[in-house]
Amino acid sequence: MNRARRRRIIRTRRTVTGVVLVGAISFLAGMTDATGLLLTGDFVSFMTGNTTRAALALSDGNLHHAAVLVSAILVFVLGNAAGIVISHVSQRRIFVVLGSVSLVLAIASMLTMRDMLMMRFYMIVFAMGMVNAAVEHIEGLPIGLTYVTGALSRFGRGIGRWIIGDRRLEWTIQIVPWGGMVLGAIAGAVLTRLVGAQALWLVSLFAMALAFAAMLIPRPLQRRFNQKIAAHRSAVASEK
Numbered sequence: 071m072n073r074a075r076r077r078r079i080i081r082t083r084r085t086v087t088g089v090v091l092v093g094a095i096s097f098l099a100g101m102t103d104a105t106g107l108l109l110t111g112d113f114v115s116f117m118t119g120n121t122t123r124a125a126l127a128l129s130d131g132n133l134h135h136a137a138v139l140v141s142a143i144l145v146f147v148l149g150n151a152a153g154i155v156i157s158h159v160s161q162r163r164i165f166v167v168l169g170s171v172s173l174v175l176a177i178a179s180m181l182t183m184r185d186m187l188m189m190r191f192y193m194i195v196f197a198m199g200m201v202n203a204a205v206e207h208i209e210g211l212p213i214g215l216t217y218v219t220g221a222l223s224r225f226g227r228g229i230g231r232w233i234i235g236d237r238r239l240e241w242t243i244q245i246v247p248w249g250g251m252v253l254g255a256i257a258g259a260v261l262t263r264l265v266g267a268q269a270l271w272l273v274s275l276f277a278m279a280l281a282f283a284a285m286l287i288p289r290p291l292q293r294r295f296n297q298k299i300a301a302h303r304s305a306v307a308s309e310k
Contacts, residue, residue: 087287088205089246091164092213095204096247098168098277099216100254101261102175102201105269106194108262114191115198115216117143138188145192149199157203161289167204168281171197172274179270194270204284218248 099115106114113119124139156170157163178193198216205213213221221244228241261269 085243089243091284091287092205092215092243093246093250094280094283095168095201095215096218096250097254097257098171098273098280099198099201100251100256101258101273101276102194102198102254103216103251104255104258105262105273106191106198108259109267109270110187110191110194112139112142112191114142114194115146117146117217118219138191142192142195145195146199149196150202151199152196153200153203156200162285164204164284164287165281167200168277168284171201172277172281174200175270175274175277179267179274182267213243213247215247216251218251221245221247 103113103115112123120139120142124136124143127133127136127139153167153170157167160166174193174197178190178197181187181190181193202215205215224241225244225248228239228244231241232239258269258273261272265272
């Protein structure tokens with residue numbers, strides 16, 4: 071086996087592993103999204119929708135609902151930030167992120183009293199923000215796990231480029247998070263309608279099972295799915 075063929079095989083394995091991982095995590099995100107929406111009545115990952123709904127609530131004079139949605143947007147941002155910080159403490163980045171997501175969802179599932187429902191909503195939103203830190207790209211292609219508008223946009227632009235003569239097909243990977251999100255949302259909706267708020271427990275267990283499954287991925291390969299923080303540090307240092 072020559073070196074070029076070996077590199078192609080290694081890259082193919084990396085890509086397949088990344089695609090399966092993204093599909094599974096997007097499935098988790100879809101389950102959480104559908105369950106959270108059915109339990110709370112508001113989006114837990116679709117921050118574009120929450121932004122529009124907050125603006126509509128303000129125009130209608132519904133300051134309380136607007137404040138709830140704006141707060142959810144801030145919590146989602148903080149969840150993304152927390153995911154990056156938490157993942158930085160371990161070489162097993164995906165396990166740590168998904169394990170943290172599972173823990174947050176498990177705690178949220180216990181908040182069933184009426185005066186705790188708002189806290190439950192924010193914790194689900196926080197978990198949805200954190201999960202984005204698990205995988206950021208596959209072979210240099212950016213991947214969104216809890217939002218698919220960007221993925222669909224990149225997919226559509228890829229179709230456009232293919233029509234005008236660019237025969238590269240890397241863009242087709244963008245359909246994976248959308249497909250995972252759809253299937254996960256269906257599963258989450260069915261579970262929620264069957265068992266109600268207990269569906270959060272099942273989502274939490276799935277997140278933990280996914281975290282342990284990710285332990286099987288070699289650490290060097292896991293690092294290829296995320297931004298290289300050290301590179302940014304050296305760049306900042308060189309600027310100084």
